[in-house]
Amino acid sequence: MKFSNPLLYAVCLSAVFHWPAAAQPTSDDKLEQVEQIRLHAGELPSVTLTPDLLYRLLAAELAASQGQYDLAGQTLLDLAIETSDPRLAKRAFQFAMIDRNLARALAAARQWALLAPKDPEAVASSLALAASSGQTAGLANALWQRIDKAEDKDRAVAQASAIIGKMPDKRLALEVLEKALHPSVMGMPSAHLALSDAAWAASDPDRALKEARKAQELDPDSGLAAQRILEYGLQADPELALKETREFVQTHPDSRDVQLLFVNRLVERREFDEALRQVAIMRRNAPEDFDLLYTEAEVNIRAAHYDQARKLLEEYIAVQNQRRLSIRDKASNAMSDASDARLLLVQIAERQNNLKEAIAQLELIDDPSLRFQAQVHKAVLQARMGSLDEARRSLDRLHPRDTHERSVLALTLASIYREAGRTDTAVEVLVKADKEIPDSTEIKYDLAMLYERQGRMEDFETLMRRVIELDPNNANAYNSLGYTYADQNRKLDEAQDLLERALDLDPDNPFILDSVGWYFYRTGDYEAAIEYLKRSLSQMDSIEVVAHLGEVLWVSGRRDEAMKVWSKAASTASDNEVLQETLKRLGVKLK
Structure with a gap:
């Protein structure tokens, strides 16, 4: 049976294909797909739907429904090549991405772009995957051609920036972008913003700041340029970056994003007084922007001005309660915002060691999405006050909705007993939970650490290796096992392998840096040990x-x-x- 009408062919394919959960389109997406097919009907191939073709389509779908995306993707890619149908190439690309098979994804994206050269999504996917694979030959020219032909050149430049951002070699990415941005577009602020971001990614803050300033010269009102001048300038020339930002926010009182970023960076530098002055200016300029009450409270908490922070949060909660009573605001996020403010009040009470007040605030949280978290936190505070039985009763009263919440309850109860010095009871809790939720690596990890505390090293090693087996990307598991070997000064070769893997997965984790430093100490490399331990201490x-x-x-x-x-x-x-x-x-x- 031959379908010369591409739309009818598409309908037949849609009857065969059932999208996997990871790529399930919405109703609007489906309507848009049909509309695109209708609009481009003349560009689609005329294909004979033979029994063999139908069988292979069904086989690919069946494989995908069973999670065999490797088989499904390869089948559809073969079919795309045979039929010259870009939709099959696109589906092969999607399955390959779900399967994390970048080689096949790149092949499918290239086939998709070849069959649908006017489809910007196809071309962008092909270029992005090529860039992420380090295949940059001709990339600059391809990007320029897209920019040159685009009606919306700002958008084309942004897409080019996103594509080179996939490249693993960030210095090479900057070079490619420089070549892709021809002189004819260098009068656009967006070109310099793109170069600024690429330079920053390439660890060249001076160049990043220079390009951001060029963008602002072309558009003095650009908040995006001002944000980059602040962000990148804080590393290249901190004082000048702060000075320029002060001048910008003074002349642009409506630049809310820049001002909030400015406040955030001032707080990070512990310049609380100036941060509070900036928030006060924002509140004067926008008295109806009640979110600034929350922002000002956060700054006061960081500055340890707890009384003022509490006053601001109570005012903010009162505003949110008024919103909740408003007929016009029934569908607002007022409940969530008020609950967030109460969590800050909990934080203040804990810092002042007023645990009863912290519990009282937790009881007032009525946002359903936070209620479980709040009650678990209450139990932890009850335990800190010495009321272990009360804490246990609080947890027992909760009704977990899923496996995750069941795991949280078990881990929390075990943590409560561990902190109280009742390690044996904590082990009992987690042994029971591990039997009930055997796929939880979190429970296994914590149970292994309790075994280590009890000196049950064989049980610790066995369970931690099981965690690694179930979750090969669990940096903490590699770190815990590697550190234990280093600390006990045994199996140092294996400790090295484990810690190297942990460092690869999470290179800036201060706990891992400490473990690596301790490993170097055990092997007698004191200078390396000191370097890693100081790096750890700088972060923790x-x-x-x-x-x-x-x-x-x-x-x-x-x-x-x-x-x-x-x-x-x-x-x-x-x-x-x-x-x-x-x-x-x-x-x-x-x-």
Whole structure:
């Protein structure tokens, strides 16, 4: 049977295809697809729907429905080549992406672009995948051709920027973008914004700042340029970047995004007074912008101005309650916003060690999406107050809706018992939970760590290896097992492999950096150990890391430095077990 009418052919295909969950289109998407088929009917192939073709289409669909996206993708790619139908190539591309088979995805995207050269999605997908695979030959010219032919050149430049952003070599990506942006578009602010982002990704903050300033010269009112001048300038030239941002927000009082970013960066620099002055200016300029009450409260919390923060949050909650009573606002996010504010009040109460007030605020949270979280938190606070039985009853009263919430309850209860020194009871809780929810790597991980605390090293190793088997990308599992071997000064070759894998998965994790530093200490590479431990400490204020760093400095002969590190830590946490054990083992007495 031959279909010369492409629309009728498409209807037959739609009857065969049932999209997998990961790529299920909405009703609007389907209507748009049919409309596109109608509009481009003359461009689609005339295909004979033979029994063999129908069988292979059905086989591909069946494979996809069973999660065999590899087989489905290859079948559809073969069919796309045979029939010259771009829709089949697109489907092959989608299945390959779901399967994370980048090689096949690239082949399918190229076939899709070849069969539908006027389809911007097809061309962009092909270029992006080629870039992510490091295949850049001719990429700059291809990008320029798209920009040159585009009616909306700003959008074309943004797409080019997104495509080169997929390239693993960021310096090469910058070079490709430079070649793709011909002189005829360099008068557009968007071109310089794209170059600014590419330079930043290539670790060239000076160039990034330079390009952002060029964009602002072309468009003095550009908030996007102002944001980049602040962000990139804080690394290249902090004081000048702050000065330029002050001038911009003064002359552009409506630049809300820039002002909020400015406040955020001031808070990060602990320049709280200026941050609060900026929020005050914003509130004067926009008195009906009640979200600024929340912003000002957040800044006051960071500045430890708790009374003022509480006053602002109570005012903000009152506004949200008024919104909830408004007929016009029944479908608003007022309930959610009020609950978020109460979570900040909980945070304030905890910092002031007023746990009863924290619990009272948690009880007032009525947002259904936060209610479970709030009640779990309440149980944790009850346990911190010494009421373990009450905490257990609070958790028992909850009705978990799914496996995730069941896991959270078990992990929370185990954590409560662990913190109370009842490790055996915590183990019992998690052993029971592990039997009920055998696929939970979180439960297995925490149970393994409890085994390690009990000294059951064989059980710890077995369970942690099971976590890695179930979740090969679990950096914490590799780190925990690798650190344990390093700490016990055994299986150091395996510890190296485990920690390297952890570092590959999460290179900036301070806990992993600490473990790597401790591994280098065990292998006698003191300089490397000090480097990694200092990197860890720069991201995480941890007495344990301080204890490690001090020990490496002491053993390597830098004893004055070690004493300074330890003394500073002891001034705030003299009773820390790891610190005291380290000092005792090395026979060190702090002055």
